[in-house]
Amino acid sequence: MKNNHINYIEFRAKDLLAIKAFYTKAFAWNFTDYGPSYVAFAGSGVEGGFEQTxxxxxxxxxxxxxxxxxxxxxxxxxxxxxxxxxxxxxxxxGHRFHFLDPSGNELAVWSYQ
Known part of the structure; x- marks a missing residue:
């Protein structure tokens, strides 16, 4: 991993079961559940996850x-x-923080530490 590079993309979803079914069927992504409100995905070209909201x-x-x-x-x-x-x-x-850029876009930075 390199400092300051995009490493992960996180989406929000209301229904994690439905979102997993959609992306599995449409794009053959793989999923790993991390508790009842978060699921990570792989097989998309970049790692990411869905947070339930x-x-x-x-x-x-x-x-x-x-x-x-x-x-x-x-x-x-x-x-x-x-x-x-x-x-x-x-x-x-790991650990992370969230921030807004001057245009109001929210991003996050994470680390193992």
């Missing part, structure tokens, strides 16, 4: 970058006039 999905894509030093990446985002929307938190597999 009860809210309406308007812009359901979260692009996730990788950086080995989350504190440095967070500081770089702040110095570049980005807005932190979720501070560094842990999840199965």
């Amino acid at each position: 009860d809210e309406d999905v308007i812009n359901g894509v979260l692009v996730v970058l990788y950086h080995e030093d989350l504190a440095l990446a967070k500081e770089n985002v702040i110095q570049a006039s980005g807005t932190i929307t979720q501070d560094i938190f842990s999840f199965p597999g």
Whole structure:
């Protein structure tokens, strides 16, 4: 993995069973469940996942970058006039934070640490 490269794409979905059935049938993707509200996919050309939500999905894509030093990446985002929307938190597999770019696009940065 390389710092500052897109590493993962995360979508939102209301019904994980329906979303898995659709992408399996339409594109032959493979899935791994991580609890009742998250499923990761493989076989799409880029790794990603679907997070279950009860809210309406308007812009359901979260692009996730990788950086080995989350504190440095967070500081770089702040110095570049980005807005932190979720501070560094842990999840199965590592830690990450979310931010808005100057146009209001939400992205995330993750690391194993």
